[in-house]
Structures are given as C-alpha cells and as structure tokens.
Amino acid sequence: MAKDETATFRLIGTRPDRPDGLDKVTGRARYGADVQAPGMLHGAVVRSPHAHARILRIDASKALALDGVKAVVTRADLPSGLTGEDWNLQENTLAGEVALYDGHAVAAVAATSKLRAQDAARLVEVEYEILPHVTDVDEAIRPDAPAIRPGAADHSVPTGSPPNLVRQIDFGHGDLEAGFAAADLVREQTYRTEATHQGYIEPQACLGQLGADGKGEMWVCTQGQWYIRRMCAAVLGIEAAQLRVTPSEIGGGFGGKTTIFMEPLALALSRKAGGRPVKLVMSRAEVMRATGPTGSASMDVKLGMTAEGMITAAKVTFRMQGGPFVGASPVGEALSCALACYTVPAVHHLGLEVLANRPKAAAYRAPGAPMAAFAVESLLDEMCRELQLDPIEVRLKNAAHEGTKASYGPTYKRIGLVETLQATKTHPNLSLPLGPNQGRGVAAGFWFNHGGETSVSLAIGEDGTVQVSIGTPDIGGSRASLALMVAETLGIPYENVRVNVVETGALGVNEPTHGSRATFASGKAAVESARQAIAQMCRRAAAAWGIDPDAVEWRDGAAVPSGDNAGKFPPMTIAEIGAAMGSTGGPISGHHETTAGGVGASFGVHVVDVEVDPETGRTTVLRYLVVQDAGRAIHPAYVEGQYQGGAAQGIGWALNEEYVYGADGRLQNPLFLDYRMPVASDLPMIDTVIVEVPNPGHPYGVRGVGETGITPPLPALANAIAAATGLRLRSLPMSPPKVLAALRARANG
Amino acid sequence: MTKTHVTATVNGDPVEFLADPRETLLDCLRDHLGLTGSKEGCGTGDCGACSVLLDDVLVCSCLVLGVEAQGARVETVEGMAQGGTLHPLQRKFIEHAALQCGFCTPGILVAAKALLDRNPDPTESEVRFGLAGNLCRCTGYDKIVRAVLDAAAEMRGAQ
Numbered sequence A: 001m002a003k004d005e006t007a008t009f010r011l012i013g014t015r016p017d018r019p020d021g022l023d024k025v026t027g028r029a030r031y032g033a034d035v036q037a038p039g040m041l042h043g044a045v046v047r048s049p050h051a052h053a054r055i056l057r058i059d060a061s062k063a064l065a066l067d068g069v070k071a072v073v074t075r076a077d078l079p080s081g082l083t084g085e086d087w088n089l090q091e092n093t094l095a096g097e098v099a100l101y102d103g104h105a106v107a108a109v110a111a112t113s114k115l116r117a118q119d120a121a122r123l124v125e126v127e128y129e130i131l132p133h134v135t136d137v138d139e140a141i142r143p144d145a146p147a148i149r150p151g152a153a154d155h156s157v158p159t160g161s162p163p164n165l166v167r168q169i170d171f172g173h174g175d176l177e178a179g180f181a182a183a184d185l186v187r188e189q190t191y192r193t194e195a196t197h198q199g200y201i202e203p204q205a206c207l208g209q210l211g212a213d214g215k216g217e218m219w220v221c222t223q224g225q226w227y228i229r230r231m232c233a234a235v236l237g238i239e240a241a242q243l244r245v246t247p248s249e250i251g252g253g254f255g256g257k258t259t260i261f262m263e264p265l266a267l268a269l270s271r272k273a274g275g276r277p278v279k280l281v282m283s284r285a286e287v288m289r290a291t292g293p294t295g296s297a298s299m300d301v302k303l304g305m306t307a308e309g310m311i312t313a314a315k316v317t318f319r320m321q322g323g324p325f326v327g328a329s330p331v332g333e334a335l336s337c338a339l340a341c342y343t344v345p346a347v348h349h350l351g352l353e354v355l356a357n358r359p360k361a362a363a364y365r366a367p368g369a370p371m372a373a374f375a376v377e378s379l380l381d382e383m384c385r386e387l388q389l390d391p392i393e394v395r396l397k398n399a400a401h402e403g404t405k406a407s408y409g410p411t412y413k414r415i416g417l418v419e420t421l422q423a424t425k426t427h428p429n430l431s432l433p434l435g436p437n438q439g440r441g442v443a444a445g446f447w448f449n450h451g452g453e454t455s456v457s458l459a460i461g462e463d464g465t466v467q468v469s470i471g472t473p474d475i476g477g478s479r480a481s482l483a484l485m486v487a488e489t490l491g492i493p494y495e496n497v498r499v500n501v502v503e504t505g506a507l508g509v510n511e512p513t514h515g516s517r518a519t520f521a522s523g524k525a526a527v528e529s530a531r532q533a534i535a536q537m538c539r540r541a542a543a544a545w546g547i548d549p550d551a552v553e554w555r556d557g558a559a560v561p562s563g564d565n566a567g568k569f570p571p572m573t574i575a576e577i578g579a580a581m582g583s584t585g586g587p588i589s590g591h592h593e594t595t596a597g598g599v600g601a602s603f604g605v606h607v608v609d610v611e612v613d614p615e616t617g618r619t620t621v622l623r624y625l626v627v628q629d630a631g632r633a634i635h636p637a638y639v640e641g642q643y644q645g646g647a648a649q650g651i652g653w654a655l656n657e658e659y660v661y662g663a664d665g666r667l668q669n670p671l672f673l674d675y676r677m678p679v680a681s682d683l684p685m686i687d688t689v690i691v692e693v694p695n696p697g698h699p700y701g702v703r704g705v706g707e708t709g710i711t712p713p714l715p716a717l718a719n720a721i722a723a724a725t726g727l728r729l730r731s732l733p734m735s736p737p738k739v740l741a742a743l744r745a746r747a748n749g
Numbered sequence B: 001m002t003k004t005h006v007t008a009t010v011n012g013d014p015v016e017f018l019a020d021p022r023e024t025l026l027d028c029l030r031d032h033l034g035l036t037g038s039k040e041g042c043g044t045g046d047c048g049a050c051s052v053l054l055d056d057v058l059v060c061s062c063l064v065l066g067v068e069a070q071g072a073r074v075e076t077v078e079g080m081a082q083g084g085t086l087h088p089l090q091r092k093f094i095e096h097a098a099l100q101c102g103f104c105t106p107g108i109l110v111a112a113k114a115l116l117d118r119n120p121d122p123t124e125s126e127v128r129f130g131l132a133g134n135l136c137r138c139t140g141y142d143k144i145v146r147a148v149l150d151a152a153a154e155m156r157g158a159q
C-alpha cells in the first residue's frame, strides 16, 4: 500500500464542519448522564475513607429500611474465583476483604431517586480495621514499607525483594560500559513526577439493566464499548454477547475511559432490583479518588555524550506506582519511550513496579511517555547547556530515522523526527528576543501509536448516500475525518457520508478509541470497506453493460467503462447503482475486519517561552509551539486541536497538577478547586506546525496524532524555567511555591 | 422531604416543577425539565459546564438551588438558537473546530454570550479572563478564544 507522497486530494486536508457539530452546540448531544429509562432507579456508591483497611463488617439493614431503596450490593454479590486482570477489575469495582485506597468502593445502593440513593449510601455501616498504608513511590519500595498485597509479585521479582515490588522489567542493547567510556561528559540525575488525572470534564456515567436471564443493556460514556462489555461480563460472570453496550457521546477520556470503574455496579444493582434499569453517575470527587489517574514516578537517568553532542550510552531506572494492582503502572511504556527519539549505541532500561495505596492507574494519553521524557529530555538539556551545544542541533545529530534500531527493539520504518526538528529550527518563534526572567525550552517526544482490533461496515443507500458503522467513539472529531476518507475514496461529497458510532450488537469487536488509533485503524478499515463496495458497484455496472468487470473503473463517484470500452456507455453514478441495487443483486455494502498493522510512530518537538516571576515563583507561558508529524492531516483543524490539547494538558502537569495525599493517606485535593487544571487565562495561543511524512502503512498516510503532544511539555517547561532562572527543577509540578523555594534557597546560598 | 412547587421561565417558556429543597437548579433543569444541555462537571462551581443565565446574570446552576429559581428567568444553551438559526457563537464554534468532546461547549457558549452582551469588543485577554471559569480539557482554549473573537467581530459588523 505504498503512498504517493505528492498525491493531491479532493477532500483530504480540507476543514469541513464536523457532522456532530450542530448537536453539540445546541445541547442536544446525549452524553453519559443525559438519558432516562422507564422504571429507572439511581445508584450511589459507598467508599472507603481509609487508605488501607480491613473490612470487618458491612451492615446495610438501615439503608434497606429506607423507603424507596431497592437493592444493596456488596462483594458477596459478585462471583468468586476470578484470576489475573479480571480479578483486579473485580477487586477494584468492589473491595473484597481489604479496602486498598481512599475512595475504594465497598458497597452500592439503588433507590428511586438520586437523593434517596445518597441518603441510603450514608446509612450503610462499614466497620474497618485500619492498616498501615503507603502512598509515595519511593517510600513504597522500601524494604520496611507496609506490605499491601503480600504474594502479589510476579515471577520477574527475585525473592527477598521489598514487599511492594511486584514487577521488574529489564532490557537494552549494546555495550554500556564502552559507551560511557567513549563519552566526554557523563551525567546522572534523579527526577520525580507526581500522579495527575486525565481530568475529562464529564464524570463517569452509565445506565445499566440486567435481568435474571443474564441479558442486559448498558448506555455508557466510554472510549470502548466492547471493553466495557468484556470487563463487565467478566466481573459479573455473564456472557459477553448477552450484554449490549451502547456508547453515549463522550465528554473526554484521554485513556481514562478505556476501562471500567463503577459500571458493573449498575448492572449488579439492576439484577438485584428485579431488572430495573439503574443510573450511576460519579461526582467529581469520586472521579478523582477512584478512577484511574496516571502513576507517579521516581526516575534515575544516566547519559553519556561526546563534546560534539553525540549520545554514546544511556541507562534509565524507573520506579513507578500505579495503585495496588500489578500491571497498572505504565512503567513498561515509559521505559520503551525513554530514548525512542534517538539513535543510541548502548542503552539499558530497568523498570520497577511498586504497589501503593492509591487508585488503580488507568491509561492517560501516551501512558508513561511524559514522565520518561521529563527525565531524559531534562538531562539532555542540562548536558547541552554544560557543553554549550544547541539543543535542536544535538537532537538532530542523534535523531532516530528510517532504519534506526529503536531503543525499545524494532527497526523504524519511515518516520519524521528529522523533518519535525528541521521545521522547528526554522520557525519564527525561535528567533524572537527574550527579556529578563524569560527563558526558552525545547524538548522532543514520541508515541508508538496503535492499530488494534478493528471492524467497520459500510452500506450504500438507495439514493447513493453512504452510511459507515464504526466502533471507535468520536472524542475529538473523528467522524469528520472518517467521512472525509470515505468520501475521498468513493469520489462523492463529504456531506453524503454519515458515520455512525454503533453499539456492540451491530459490529464485530473493536478496541477503544485509544492509542491514537481511531483515524488510523477505523480509517484504514473504512477505506477498505469503501473499496469493496466500489468493486461491487463496478460489477453491477459491468453486468448492466454486458462487459467484463475488469473493464470498469471507478471515477468521481461513478462506474466508467475503460480500455476498449471507454466512452461506449455513459458513467453510471453511485446514485443510479444504489437505486437499482434491489434488482441487480441486492444491497451493496463493504466491511473490513482486521488487527490493524502498519502503524507509524509520531514524533513531536515543542518550544516554549516562559517568564518566571521572582517575587511569586509563578511561571507564565508567553508563547508555545508544537511541531509534530501527522503522517497526513485528514482534517487539519482537529489535528491542530489534538496538538493544542495535548500541550495544554502537559503544561498543567508541568506547572500545577498533582495528587496530594495527607499523612492519613487521604487525597487532599479531589476537587477542581485544588486540583488546578489550566484555564483560558493561564495559556497563550498554541502555535502549531503539522509536518506530513506519510505513513506507508495507511492508505492516506495517517499516523495518529492524539498522544505524542502531551509528552514534550513537561521537559520543555523545565528547560525553559532553567533558561529563565538558572535553576534546574527535577520534580513536578513546578508550582509557584516550589519555584519560589528554589529561588530563595539559591539566594540564601 | 417535602417538595416545593416552583414556577419559572426557561428559554422564554413558562415551566413548573417540584423541587426537593436539596436539589440544585442544574438538577431541576436536567432531571425535571429534560433540559440536559447544561452539564455537571464538578457540582462545586469550578468547571462552568453548568453555566446558565439567571435573570441575565451568569451563574453556575450547580450552585443555585432549584427553589431559588421561583419567578426567575433562566436561559440555557437550548435557548441560544432562535428558531432554526444558530447564534453566531454556535456557528463560529463549529467553523473554528472550537470543540472536541463538546462537553464544556454548552457552558462556554452561555458564558461567552454573557461576555459579549457585556463587552461586544473584547480583547483576547478579556476573552481569556471572561472564560476563566469554564474548564475545557480538550482544546487548550486556542480555537475557543478565536471562535469567540470571530463571533464578536461578526456581531459588531451586523449592527
């Protein structure tokens, strides 16, 4: 599927209105909490106020005595005997013997109104025995830390290791010693990042119904309806195909809605309440306390560099916690991303996953990559400064390119890091002068992107318009990009294509909208489906004309006789073929099912100018530039949107956002008031440059653009603050109090 | 708890509903009147997704009790379009791709309308501070600010 890089397109690269725009600006679009059902009950969840506590007794009699209370569910209502990740999901849905973090669900109630359900939840009596807890990653890895789940460690951990060390990852290539020996400068530093939350504005919400016959339905805001189906079925012990899951419009996910939290509870409550539908909507505090933030990290990085700026060797050791479950932290991804931008002759990665009394981490936009970039790109910048080398030139010298053996193993196909760095170098922002207390920071970032299980079906209407059924929920305009690709392929107007995100009963299995895969994988399958429909339409025309199907071409939305037959018959349009299809062989459709290969990684480079107020320690972002390789921008406005949104989340992570736990192990800032995400007045315009180095693995060259953009801001801001103040902050967030403390510490010698 | 009978005007239409004294105006709009355009992102006045106009004043409807709407005029996102014609802000939001997930959009549109009613010719900075009570996690605000400035320019031109 080689792509002609000079191709010009009729529709791809244009910026039409998104098909769901009208619904979303009028308030008509229906999100998770926006529906009701006949006979509906409301649910509420009882949560542990302790970071770590044995559950001695749950007494729901007072709750059940309240008028209008229809069901109470505890772990005893869920099947036993689950193993592996299924057990993790079930344990996280409802605690079994021990509550493992502040906010861990222990019971749920259903009642005839929201307020009644909340009243009832308060009447459920839970007796706890408080256990010692640990929330900090460096404390959790100590040999004398309170053991959170003895015996949970997997085979990778040597016996005699600290009690909360549960997974160890170790890989690399090349001769590390020789690499460091060849360096003119070797530096080693430790960096820390706090956990942050995806911060989607729509809290988790669902409406679930499950009968005694094991058949059920769910309406839910999710990035992946089949994941919800599989996970709920596993947790509840029902058959996946008996559960129909319909995705609502989704108010942001960023990875946090690729898994379940309270969704099985709506079904369990419904089953216990005689099959009445149950609506369950989280409060913001529940979202912060009990849905997946990302992990926190403590990272050692050692780099060797020649005087000319060539990286000779790299060694990284990352310690990460992702809550009390094995495999929840993104330590593996962090390691793989750490040096993915560069050609490094010798590299060694060590990852240590640690349990902590915090919520089960979920994916958050390029999971693991931002932390890794903070550590590696910060140290790289420190060394560039020490050697007085230009940070972009050094990155260009070491940049991975086609044929490079990536630090994480495979050999890169066509990638666009060099082009991205070159586009950065020549951008006007780079030559703007800076004033006092101002500084400029540069950093690069990477994300693999993902293909995944994908199923798409497409059908031609009787009037020649086209419906496309996809399984990847539209979080940021992907209906528009899919309609553009299908219309381009079929040679018809964009408006003649309707893209529908469908429920689990309507299509084969799809992975969620994650891994930056919706436009890539659903796009690839949609184009393939359109090609199948084209082949069918050409056969219908050939039959009508009495010529060989091979003698028919598809051009501009019509079948056209070609070769010897050229000009013998007038073109037969898609509308004409559609109108006749009932009598020419039946409905015309196309479908494609694949685990999509051909993924192309996306690299980005960010440049930020900041001013640091020496009086308050506050960092103001003066200007911000994102340069990133999209492969091909199908709808450039939504590509820019991904770049800008990723940058804004990264800026929040770098400057303000953090999970703050008290000595009691409780989350101190579970509301937006104290969990400080960027608001409009915190940010400047975010300049973007879309680099297009087409991905040969996609019919239109798409790479996927959603995730890379959150990776460079963390180190870019640290590097800019270092340039502005001469101070190197190696711990996030670089909030005003921290910056001020560092400024004062320096002033006091 | 005994409910209170409330009559009000919502988007120009007379309405009545029974409110539990603990229910917010947002709850009443969404659950009793079926106006689910206003969203709950936090319930604590920090995200602006529930923004409505109460007697011409921009409020977080999650911080107002339903019973407080007695006799008041409430305007929500559902009332912005006149008949089939979108408000210029609504049109510009679509044109500028100023929404990704769209969950913050109703609140931001209502807040932006209140801003432009007050200040028809805002600077970029005034737009940013005027919308600082509305969180958007998807867009980084760039396209939102551009859409508001463009709508303001168009609305000034039309007068």
Ligand code: FES
Residues within 6 Å of the ligand: B039, B040, B041, B042, B043, B044, B045, B046, B047, B048, B049, B050, B051, B060, B061, B062, B063
């Ligand atoms: S829901 Fe009212 S301000 Fe967030």
Ligand code: FES
Residues within 6 Å of the ligand: A201, A251, A252, B098, B099, B100, B101, B102, B103, B104, B105, B135, B136, B137, B138, B139
């Ligand atoms: S568009 Fe998603 S929160 Fe604003």
